[in-house]
Amino acid sequence: LRLVVLISGGGSNLRALLDSAADAGFPARIVAVGADRDAGGLAHAEEFGIPTFVVAPSGFPTREAWGEELLEQIQRWQPDLVVLSGFMRLLPERMVAALSPALINTHPAYLPEFPGAHGVRDALAAGVVETGASVIVVDNGVDTGPIIAQQRVPVLPGDTEATLHDRIKPVERELLRQVILDIATGRLELKELARS
Ligand code: GRF
Numbered sequence: 001l002r003l004v005v006l007i008s009g010g011g012s013n014l015r016a017l018l019d020s021a022a023d024a025g026f027p028a029r030i031v032a033v034g035a036d037r038d039a040g041g042l043a044h045a046e047e048f049g050i051p052t053f054v055v056a057p058s059g060f061p062t063r064e065a066w067g068e069e070l071l072e073q074i075q076r077w078q079p080d081l082v083v084l085s086g087f088m089r090l091l092p093e094r095m096v097a098a099l100s101p102a103l104i105n106t107h108p109a110y111l112p113e114f115p116g117a118h119g120v121r122d123a124l125a126a127g128v129v130e131t132g133a134s135v136i137v138v139d140n141g142v143d144t145g146p147i148i149a150q151q152r153v154p155v156l157p158g159d160t161e162a163t164l165h166d167r168i169k170p171v172e173r174e175l176l177r178q179v180i181l182d183i184a185t186g187r188l189e190l191k192e193l194a195r196s
Helices: 012-022 042-047 063-075 093-099 119-126 161-184 190-195
Strands: 002-007 029-035 052-054 081-084 103-107 130-137 147-154
Touching (some): 029 063
Parallel strands (some): 002 029, 081 103
Antiparallel strands (some): 103 130
């Protein structure tokens, strides 16, 4: 399974995926990594000799034009699946339409609880005793697509956004790895899921 991964930040989830994909037996290969800015996480890809590309919105007159270029850069690699992993921008509708349902995203909360860019902070602020991690098919909303997999993560007294996010990330990484395995082995049909 050919994967293109998109990131915006440090790429710790990407790193875990790179390590998994490096196992000969893992049936998925990361063929390229893209970002909307010169994210630190691109260094992980470079370390594995994987091509990277940056498509910064600042270089484009509109979000749509940015999306067209990003889509073009992604499709050059002929991915079977595009994975958003810490990618912090909303994709233009034409891009979602072109890629879906082979377009998934990880989110550090138990969707539909706490969608959006601050899922960890929001869970903490809400005072819940448990939150989670989710992998979804991307649709045109913010973290509103069909849920593929999710798992609960406890919030502990004294948690900060950082300590809670650090507890969520390993769960998120394992969920993502499992989902990619299930897609690569045919156990999971995204087309079915997206139609539901
Ligand atoms: C991840 O938890 C991701 O789900 C969220 O932001 C975090 C990105 O972390 N959107 P990293 O860039 O993978 O370290």
